[in-house]
Every structure is written in structure tokens, then in C-alpha cells.
Amino acid sequence: MDRGTVVISKAGHDKLERMVVVRVLNEREVLVMDGKTRTIEHLKKKNIKHLQKTNRSIDIEKIEHLNNHSEINAYVRKELKLLGN
16 A cells, blocks of 8 residues: 555544555554544554555645645645545
């Protein structure tokens, strides 16, 4: 699973929520965010078994050029909404 991949949670309290992979920790775990409850300040560690990969992605490199956390969260929310969240 690559950075920027849009995924859907299959387990947990966030089941059926769309999120984006921000960082790959290892072959089993990734950090995800949705810009709402899971912000850049509070990333969620998820087992990839609990995620359904979609064929969509967002330009995760763009967040490195944004100035602050609120801009990053807004960008991710907007991109996920455009993709159907």
C-alpha cells in the first residue's frame, strides 16, 4: 500500500470511512488520516488487513508544501470529498 492511496476502513469505530495513507510503517501497518476526526496531528495506526484499498489516490506530496496543520486537514477533507466521501 502506497502513500496517498485512498482506503476504506473495514474494522473499528471508523468502519466504512474513507481515509488516505499518510505513511507506511511496515509491511502490516500504515498511518491514515481523514482530515476530520483523524487529523494530521492525530494520525491513526491501522493494520492493512483492516483496510480496503481503492483504485484512487491523492497527491500526498502536496501536504509537504502547505503551511500549517489546518491547511493540510482541509486539503485532505476536500480531496476525499471530491473522490466521493
